Amino acid sequence: MPDELGGAVGIERWELLQKAKGDMDPFLLDGIKLTHGTKDKPTIIRSVCDTRTIGCVCDDDATTVRYIELCMGETRRCQCGHFFKLVDADAEV
Amino acid sequence: MATKVFQSLRHQFAKGSTRNYAHAGSHEEHVATARRWKLMTYFLVPPALLATWYNAFYISEHHQRPEYIEYDHLRIRTKAFPWGDGNHTLFHNPEMNAVPGVGYEADPPHH
Amino acid sequence: MKLKPDTKKWLVNPYHLVEYSPWPLTGSLGALMLTSGVAAWFHKFNMNLFYLGIMLIMITMMQWWRDVTRESTMMGFHTSKTAKGLRIGMILFIISEICFFFAFFWAFFHSSLAPTIELGSNWPPTGINPLSPWSVPLLNTVVLLASGITVTWSHHSLMTSNYKESAQSLMMTILLGLYFTYLQGCEYIETSFSLSDSIYGTTFFVATGFHGLHVIIGTIFLFTCCMRHLKFHFTKTHYLGFEAAGMQAAAWYWHFVDVVWLFLFISIYWWGS
Numbered sequence: 001m002p003d004e005l006g007g008a009v010g011i012e013r014w015e016l017l018q019k020a021k022g023d024m025d026p027f028l029l030d031g032i033k034l035t036h037g038t039k040d041k042p043t044i045i046r047s048v049c050d051t052r053t054i055g056c057v058c059d060d061d062a063t064t065v066r067y068i069e070l071c072m073g074e075t076r077r078c079q080c081g082h083f084f085k086l087v088d089a090d091a092e093v
Numbered sequence: 094m095a096t097k098v099f100q101s102l103r104h105q106f107a108k109g110s111t112r113n114y115a116h117a118g119s120h121e122e123h124v125a126t127a128r129r130w131k132l133m134t135y136f137l138v139p140p141a142l143l144a145t146w147y148n149a150f151y152i153s154e155h156h157q158r159p160e161y162i163e164y165d166h167l168r169i170r171t172k173a174f175p176w177g178d179g180n181h182t183l184f185h186n187p188e189m190n191a192v193p194g195v196g197y198e199a200d201p202p203h204h
Numbered sequence: 205m206k207l208k209p210d211t212k213k214w215l216v217n218p219y220h221l222v223e224y225s226p227w228p229l230t231g232s233l234g235a236l237m238l239t240s241g242v243a244a245w246f247h248k249f250n251m252n253l254f255y256l257g258i259m260l261i262m263i264t265m266m267q268w269w270r271d272v273t274r275e276s277t278m279m280g281f282h283t284s285k286t287a288k289g290l291r292i293g294m295i296l297f298i299i300s301e302i303c304f305f306f307a308f309f310w311a312f313f314h315s316s317l318a319p320t321i322e323l324g325s326n327w328p329p330t331g332i333n334p335l336s337p338w339s340v341p342l343l344n345t346v347v348l349l350a351s352g353i354t355v356t357w358s359h360h361s362l363m364t365s366n367y368k369e370s371a372q373s374l375m376m377t378i379l380l381g382l383y384f385t386y387l388q389g390c391e392y393i394e395t396s397f398s399l400s401d402s403i404y405g406t407t408f409f410v411a412t413g414f415h416g417l418h419v420i421i422g423t424i425f426l427f428t429c430c431m432r433h434l435k436f437h438f439t440k441t442h443y444l445g446f447e448a449a450g451m452q453a454a455a456w457y458w459h460f461v462d463v464v465w466l467f468l469f470i471s472i473y474w475w476g477s
Contacts, residue, residue, distance in 0.1 A: 007439040010280025015218070027218040027285065048216045089216065123363040130357035134373065138350040145343040153339035158396040164331045166322045166402040175245050182398035189396045 028089065031057075034082055042075045042083035052086055158189050161196040168193040218285035220275065227268040234260030269428075277437045294453040298460050301418070305464050308411040309471065315403040316476055322402075327476065329404050333396045334477035340391050341473045344384055348462045351380035355426070355455050362451065363440050367433070374430045377458070381423035388416050408472060415464055422461045425454040 008016050018026035028046050034056075037043045045054055050072045055065040058080030070076055070086035077083050170193055173179025180192055187199040237257030245251050276282040282290070316327045324330030335341060354376040361370035392409075399409040429451045432438065438451050 007277075007436065008280055009278065011216075011218075012276075012280035012283055015283050027216070027283070029218065029285070120364065123360055127357060127360035127364050127366065127369070130353060130360055131369065131373075133353050134350075134357050134376070138353060141346050142343075142350060145346045148338070149340045149343040153336055156335065156394050156396055157333055159331055159333045162331060166329060167331050168398075169400045169402070173248070175248060182400060184392040184395075184398065186393050189394060190398055 037082035037084070039075065039077070039083050042085040045070055045084050045086050046089045046091075047072070047086055048089045054084060056080065056082060056084075058082070155202070156189065158191075158197070158201055161191045163193070218283040220281040220283070220286040222275075225268070225271065227264050227271070230260055231264040231268070234258075234264055273432065273437070277432075291453070294456060298456060301460060305411070305414070305467075308407065308414065309467065312407040312411060312472060312476070315407055323404070327404070329402045332401060332404050334404075335391065335395060335473065337469065337473040337477055340387055341469055344387055345465065345469050347380050347384045347387070348465050351377045351384070352459060352462045354380065355458050359452065359455055362433075362438055365440055367436070371430065371433055374426060374433060378423055378426050378430060381419055381426065381458075384419055385416065385423070388412070388419075404476075408476075411468060411472060415461070415468055418461050418464070422454070422458045425457055429454045 005013065005016055005020075015026050024030075032043065032045075034043060045052060047070075051069055053067055053069050055067050056078040057065055058078065066078060066080070068076060068078055068084065070084055072086050072088065075083055075085045168191065170180065174182065176183065177185075182190060184190075187197070188202045191197050234257050237253055238261055239257075241251065241254030241257045245254050319325050319327045319329060328334045354373045358370050358373035358377060361367075361373060397405045397408070399405050429438075433451065
């Protein structure tokens with residue numbers, strides 16, 4: 001009889017395996033706490049595609065989310081002053 | 094205050110996808126819960142079913158049909174039904190349902 | 205964190221990007237044929253379009269949900285994110301069903317709280333012999349509550365990977381559902397009033413009739429789950445896939461049907477008689 005992993009295939013199984021390994025966010029969906037984010041040391045965002053749309057909650061009291069589209073390899077600045085850089089999901093940074 | 098609420102909401106929303114939010118709980122808890130519902134099925138369901146079944150078919154009175162009176166608000170036929178002769182309802186029972194202009198087609202059921 | 209080599213980039217996202225499918229087209233064509241066919245039938249034309257429509261709808265449902273089963277169980281497209289979307293979809297669907305039944309209850313209370321002069325200004329209307337709520341309707345209530353208990357047992361058995369008990373209790377639930385439908389069928393034949401006997405008969409048969417239809421749909425849903433369960437499609441990690449959530453959705457739906465019956469029993473059968 002299949003247990004939870006034995007009954008899973010494909011991307012569902014991959015997600016289960018990643019979580020079993022301790023990676024609780026295999027699809028890179030969790031929010032990131034902004035710490036640095038200067039031009040020289042931007043916040044790194046990863047993607048498997050060439051572009052990725054992110055939402056920046058600019059400060060703790062912000063009631064809206066500001067959406068920015070990032071392009072692979074480029075550094076972009078949000079209106080609030082944070083810098084983000086999109087890198088390949090597999091790249092070592 | 095508003096900030097705190099917003100932050101906690103945001104936090105929950107972000108975490109929701111990775112959590113087992115529907116049924117968090119240990120294996121033992123689930124075993125105990127399953128056992129509880131199993132016991133209810135074995136000891137609560139059969140007597141309740143038997144009692145209400147006996148009540149329905151042996152104790153309570155059977156349906157009585159009303160006297161046939163040609164009221165305007167009953168047996169309305171503004172247009173023929175698309176089935177049969179167009180004058181009998183879908184679940185027509187000759188013993189219980191009257192036909193307009195005719196009355197009951199059969200004697201009342203005797204029990 | 206390092207993801208797998210990007211040779212399969214399409215794989216590394218949690219969203220199920222569906223492929224082209226003919227079923228929305230056949231489904232909407234079937235719905236058009238079914239409604240036109242029913243209208244034609246009501247106007248004393250033949251039932252051919254109705255049969256064609258209902259067949260197309262049936263075929264669409266079977267093929268579409270077969271595809272969903274393949275995508276989830278055989279291809280593993282239902283990640284936690286996708287499963288969450290499906291679960292929200294089911295919740296929204298049940299909310300829309302609540303609105304659907306709300307309308308019938310509204311019609312019932314509108315007609316019964318201030319009965320018109322034509323009805324004799326009383327409820328139940330003059331000349332109507334309502335069903336006794338403490339006879340078969342009470343038995344029906346117990347049958348549905350019992351099926352709620354067995355379906356919960358089935359769910360928790362699945363959570364403990366007790367596949368045998370899960371299947372047994374699911375079958376009990378299906379049998380109880382079938383028994384309910386049988387009892388309601390008998391009641392429909394034995395009632396002394398009909399659909400066209402004043403607003404009482406209309407609201408009674410429309411509300412209980414649609415409820416009965418939902419019981420039948422729920423029974424088919426549970427039966428499908430039972431068949432899939434016997435083929436080991438379901439495991440306890442329902443939160444990481446739609447696997448058990450498929451069964452959970454059926455259980456949700458069943459509880460919904462159960463609750464609607466309780467409202468019907470209390471308001472239409474009990475208070476209304």
